[in-house]
Amino acid sequence: MQPLFTNDTIVFGLLMLMLGFVFYTSSSSNSIWKKFYKYIPALLLAYMLPGALTTLGIIAPEWTTISASGEVIEHSSQLYYIASRFLLPAALVLMTLSIDLKGIYNLGPKALIMFLTGTVGVIIGGPLAILLISIISPETVGGAGPDAVWRGLATLAGSWIGGGANQAAMLEIYGYNTDNYAGMVIVDIVVANIWMAILLLGIGKSDKIDKWLKADNTAIEALKKRVSSHASKISRNPSLSDFMIILGIAFTVVGLSHFGANNISEYLKSNFEIISDKTSAMSSFGSQFFWMITIATVVGILLSFTKLKQYEGAGASKIGSVFIYILVATIGMKMDLTRITENPGLIFVGLVWMFIHVVLLILIAKIIKAPYFFLAVGSKANIGGAASAPVVAAAFHPSLATVGVLLAVFGYVVGTYGAMLCAELMKIAAAG
Numbered sequence: 001m002q003p004l005f006t007n008d009t010i011v012f013g014l015l016m017l018m019l020g021f022v023f024y025t026s027s028s029s030n031s032i033w034k035k036f037y038k039y040i041p042a043l044l045l046a047y048m049l050p051g052a053l054t055t056l057g058i059i060a061p062e063w064t065t066i067s068a069s070g071e072v073i074e075h076s077s078q079l080y081y082i083a084s085r086f087l088l089p090a091a092l093v094l095m096t097l098s099i100d101l102k103g104i105y106n107l108g109p110k111a112l113i114m115f116l117t118g119t120v121g122v123i124i125g126g127p128l129a130i131l132l133i134s135i136i137s138p139e140t141v142g143g144a145g146p147d148a149v150w151r152g153l154a155t156l157a158g159s160w161i162g163g164g165a166n167q168a169a170m171l172e173i174y175g176y177n178t179d180n181y182a183g184m185v186i187v188d189i190v191v192a193n194i195w196m197a198i199l200l201l202g203i204g205k206s207d208k209i210d211k212w213l214k215a216d217n218t219a220i221e222a223l224k225k226r227v228s229s230h231a232s233k234i235s236r237n238p239s240l241s242d243f244m245i246i247l248g249i250a251f252t253v254v255g256l257s258h259f260g261a262n263n264i265s266e267y268l269k270s271n272f273e274i275i276s277d278k279t280s281a282m283s284s285f286g287s288q289f290f291w292m293i294t295i296a297t298v299v300g301i302l303l304s305f306t307k308l309k310q311y312e313g314a315g316a317s318k319i320g321s322v323f324i325y326i327l328v329a330t331i332g333m334k335m336d337l338t339r340i341t342e343n344p345g346l347i348f349v350g351l352v353w354m355f356i357h358v359v360l361l362i363l364i365a366k367i368i369k370a371p372y373f374f375l376a377v378g379s380k381a382n383i384g385g386a387a388s389a390p391v392v393a394a395a396f397h398p399s400l401a402t403v404g405v406l407l408a409v410f411g412y413v414v415g416t417y418g419a420m421l422c423a424e425l426m427k428i429a430a431a432g
Helices: 008-026 031-039 042-055 081-097 101-107 112-136 149-161 164-174 181-203 206-213 217-232 240-271 290-301 307-314 317-332 338-341 344-368 372-383 389-396 398-431
Strands: 061-067 072-074
Touching: 008 031, 008 042, 008 081, 008 317, 042 181, 042 317, 042 338, 072 344, 081 240, 081 290, 081 317, 081 389, 081 398, 112 149, 112 372, 112 398, 149 164, 149 181, 149 344, 149 372, 149 398, 164 398, 181 206, 181 338, 181 344, 181 372, 181 389, 206 372, 217 307, 217 398, 240 290, 240 307, 240 317, 290 307, 290 398, 307 317, 317 389, 344 372, 372 389, 372 398, 389 398
Parallel strands: none
Antiparallel strands: 061 072
């Protein structure tokens, strides 16, 4: 169905109107809004409102029209692409400009443990979900040959451990019928977005969750205080020159990231068959997005050792946060709640799978007394990848965005291997 507004300029205007509304109300002294935002984080609302517009058919990430000759024409909004390819790397540069590497090192191994727990949760969650659903509805997880549901769920494992490149690799490796692939994409979007909303909701209650987990978050608080203290020392009233230089830094690195990503990706695919082969576990190293994120992060870290770090005092991370919120709004556009009814059986499989992933995360967090921050970011570094892990991390504090990026990049590396293991286990579960 064609949405009411299809012009990206108009849609972007609506998204910015919503973001303006969220920030106006969240900073309001009105007692009603204060109570509201005490429980509902501004980031969650920035994510949910675009989803509401999509659900109501006002905007849409994708739609189809029929030409006069009867030809079906597919359309898609370019806003998410622009936000993820232009604004995300710019945000990563500006948020890592004031990074405290020693502080991140002092966070200890719990972040990595929770990330790996999330990966294991996805690997074992798939086959367990198939086994459980097969008891209730065996036809939902059945099928043979290219139509076998486990083959389609393998693409979901690729997405939920790594990202889009890993998902594409799994589609090639296991040869799932592409005619049915859209159903898996719907499961990915719906289930992942529901979990994203829950995680963001939990940020507003992170202190209570940490208390329940008996977590020690002193290292996280120390890092936030160190970064905030540094920012307050160098803080100044920014001039037009400051803003232009900050944007110059950010988008010069964005250009460099794209240039490097394109060339590295092409070189690797041209010279190494193991990377150009989409059925290879190493194929994710041929992803331009992977290299773009990696280069932007590395350059941002390197710049933090130069005098450019002083631009944090002029609001570099705040501008980065603006870009992140725009990205959040474009991600929210993908959430159309009406799509839940399109294939309820598969959606239920996805929900059971995600439930197993979450239960394992909570169990390990409780055992090692890991803060909610590590649970949330460890999960999104798997489920959401580089597009949403820094979003969740930055919601706790802008200085923590890099933690999400580093874990998400690691997810791209292990994504295909983990997804292949999950797929083989799902094949056994489906046969049993």
